[in-house]
Every structure is written in structure tokens, then in C-alpha cells.
Amino acid sequence: MTAFPNSLPAPAHPDPRDAPVLRWGILGPGLIAGHFVAALMKHTGQQVTAVASRTAQRAADFADSYGIAQSYGSYEDLLADDTVDAVYIATPMSEHYAQTVMCVQAGKHALVEKSFMRTAAEAVEVRELARAGDVFVMEAMKTRYIPQVQVIDRLLADGVFGTVDSVVAQYGGVVPFQAGHRVFDPALGGGVLLDIGVYPLSFAYTVLGAFTSVKASGTLAASGVDDSASAVLTTESGARALVETTLRASTPIRASINGSLARVESGEPFHNPSPLSLISADGLRRLDWNDQRYPGRECLAFEASAMARYVADGLTESPVHGLDDSVAIMTLLDEMRRQVGARFTDEL
Known part of the structure; x- marks a missing residue:
């Protein structure tokens, strides 16, 4: 029988600033992407170097708002950018499968906003492709890291x-x-x-x-x-x-x-x-x-810093x-x- 503790344990990673730095690209410059970038800028040392949208002007406006150096009017152009180590996919669920496949094929680590895919069949295909390509892919399930x-x-x-x-x-x-x-x-x-x-x-x-x-x-x-x-x-x-x-x-x-x-x-x-x-x-x-x-979506800093630690450790999947x-x-x-x-x- 385990005794009731005298105190609560501390979080495993209390400070997202202590994580190694990845250079991030953003696919889908919408509301959640804005919160993600703002959280990284406020609470981490992570760098956001590029953003892409299907509309060049939308990407440029987002880049201007957050001081991002490079913007693209196509996802393919961002994935060809050598200054991008990892990609945050913040598009609708219908786009997650194709865009994650693109990231894996380009050798870019991917953090995919929840829900991971539309269906389990898509998720299985992405899992097998990521493992075969030895590329880090993780669902952005922020509750696992807060x-x-x-x-x-x-x-x-x-x-x-x-x-x-x-x-x-x-x-x-x-x-x-x-x-x-x-x-x-x-x-x-x-x-x-x-x-x-x-x-x-x-x-x-x-x-x-x-x-x-x-x-x-x-x-x-x-x-x-x-x-x-x-x-x-x-x-x-x-x-x-x-x-x-x-x-x-x-x-x-x-x-x-x-x-x-x-x-x-x-x-x-x-x-x-x-x-x-x-x-x-x-x-x-x-x-x-x-x-x-x-508070609020500032906690997105935790999932990004966790992923940066895992990539630095040579992992290809989240251990949690x-x-x-x-x-x-x-x-x-x-x-x-x-x-x-x-x-x-x-x-x-």
C-alpha cells in the first residue's frame, strides 16, 4: 500500500527555456500558429525562421507580425529551405496527412497539430513512413507536456x-x-x-x-x-x-x-x-x-521544447x-x- 505523499512531485521539465534549439518553419499561418509562435518567442529559445501558406501575401503578413525572416507562397518552398529543421503543421485536419508525408520525404521533423490525422488509416501510413524515413514526427497533444x-x-x-x-x-x-x-x-x-x-x-x-x-x-x-x-x-x-x-x-x-x-x-x-x-x-x-x-496557449512552449529535447537525444518519436x-x-x-x-x- 502506497502512503499518501507529503508533497507533490515536481514536473519533469519545469522550464522550456532549457531545451536545445530547433529552427522552425510554420505551415498554415492561422490563429493557433500565431499562438504557437508567440509562446515560443516568449518562453523558449526556439527560433522560427520561415512560414508558408498557399497565399504568399498571407504568409508575408504573418511573417511581418512575428518578425519571421522568410515567408513562402508554397509549402514545397519552405520544405526546401535549409534553415528549417522542424515544421509545425497547423492546417485543418484534412491537410495533415499530405503535409506530414511531404515533411518526412523532405527530411524535416514534424510537429502535427491535434488531431494527428483524420483517420486511423492515415495515422498508420504516416507512422510507417516516418519510421522508415527515420524522421521525428509527433502529434502536438499539448496536454502530454504541460x-x-x-x-x-x-x-x-x-x-x-x-x-x-x-x-x-x-x-x-x-x-x-x-x-x-x-x-x-x-x-x-x-x-x-x-x-x-x-x-x-x-x-x-x-x-x-x-x-x-x-x-x-x-x-x-x-x-x-x-x-x-x-x-x-x-x-x-x-x-x-x-x-x-x-x-x-x-x-x-x-x-x-x-x-x-x-x-x-x-x-x-x-x-x-x-x-x-x-x-x-x-x-x-x-x-x-x-x-x-x-497561461492559456502559452503552454504550447512545452510541447515544442519537449520535441527539441527528443530530437537532440536522437529519438524519432516522443517517449511519452x-x-x-x-x-x-x-x-x-x-x-x-x-x-x-x-x-x-x-x-x-
Whole structure:
């Protein structure tokens, strides 16, 4: 029996500034790419040397906004740039497969914004190509690298929870339907599951590992993509995950791990740096943790610095969220979409 700890462990990598430096190129100069670049500039020593878009002016405007030296009107031109070591792919999910393949073929390391691909089949192909090409490829699942999840990793490794019985995770918010918007467009890999539902699902998978049973239900937007989904996922041991995501209502953005000896409750939103509380099973002991130095999407600095460390160490996959993990999560997303009835354009 593991005793309740006297203090919480420290994150494995508390400072993203201590990572080796990569020279980054950006594919897709949109909102999330802007947050990524700003986080790197504020909290790391990473260098952003180039940006590319299908529209030269859009790339040039982005470069001007962030002081990036080079901009390109084609993705191929950026991948031919010798000043780029690694590429951050921040385009819609429909583009991830082709652009990651391009990066691997060009010998560029790739950090691919979540969800990794549209489907598990695409993820499997990318995994095999990346391994054959000996190129580092990683899903930009920021929750695997933020400080409080590093703390949770240590608690799990130390057996502090005892036997984990369940994980509960929610992420929802109201987004009115807009025809053609990327979240609602089946041609762009739209749907709530791939957009934000991947966060609670990934959190549950991180804690419990492989699931043997998935029971999902949800609703569809007018365009045919999923706009809400809930699921109970069960492991071989009988541990369960309850995950919920929606664009139809405002829900808590919280997660908890519930074990025989202790539980963890996150603050909001759990997918960004937020407080957490470790509470003993009898409710008499409690430890609180909080680190708000990297609020909101400033936490994107952690995934970039983690990747830089892995590349410097000669790795070709993340040791905490490798390509097998990304494939497993995409497989779960496929099954949840199937049960809900959601289809992409080429699946109809």
C-alpha cells in the first residue's frame, strides 16, 4: 500500500527555456500558429525562421507580425529551405496527412497539430513512413507536456492512486452552426471529436491505456459531422473512462482520476495549465498544486521544447506520446464517429 505523499512531485521539465534549439518553419499561418509562435518567442529559445501558406501575401503578413525572416507562397518552398529543421503543421485536419508525408520525404521533423490525422488509416501510413524515413514526427497533444500532467505522470508511476477505477473528462462550449466553417465542414475533417473531443479522450488513454470496449452516442450538425459525443470506454481490467464533448452546450472543462487510495481533480480548463488537487480516499488529506506562469496557449512552449529535447537525444518519436499512441487514439475516434453516425465527405 502506497502512503499518501507529503508533497507533490515536481514536473519533469519545469522550464522550456532549457531545451536545445530547433529552427522552425510554420505551415498554415492561422490563429493557433500565431499562438504557437508567440509562446515560443516568449518562453523558449526556439527560433522560427520561415512560414508558408498557399497565399504568399498571407504568409508575408504573418511573417511581418512575428518578425519571421522568410515567408513562402508554397509549402514545397519552405520544405526546401535549409534553415528549417522542424515544421509545425497547423492546417485543418484534412491537410495533415499530405503535409506530414511531404515533411518526412523532405527530411524535416514534424510537429502535427491535434488531431494527428483524420483517420486511423492515415495515422498508420504516416507512422510507417516516418519510421522508415527515420524522421521525428509527433502529434502536438499539448496536454502530454504541460506541468500538471507531468505531475500526474509521476503520481501514476509512484502508485499514489492505488487501483485506478475511473477517469472522467469533459470539454464543451457553445459554437453555433456555420456552414463552411472548418469545425462543421466534413471536407476539412470537421466535427467536435477531432477538434476538442480528442483532449478528454487522450487524457483518459494516457491514464488507463488501451480500451477493449467503446460505447458512444451523440448528435450531428446539419452538415453531417458530430457536434456532440459522449462515451464510456472500458479496459480489460474493468476500469472505465467517461468522456464528453460538445459544441451545443457549455460544460465544465475538467478531468479527474479516481483510485482506491486517492483521486486527482483538475481545475479548468484541464487541457491548459491549471490547478490540481490530490485528495486521499478518506477525504482527510489534500495537496494542491498550481503553476500559472504559462497561461492559456502559452503552454504550447512545452510541447515544442519537449520535441527539441527528443530530437537532440536522437529519438524519432516522443517517449511519452509516440506514434503508436496517436494511432490508438485515432482508432478510438474512428469508432466513436462510426457509432455517432458522423462521416467525412469521402466517407459518405
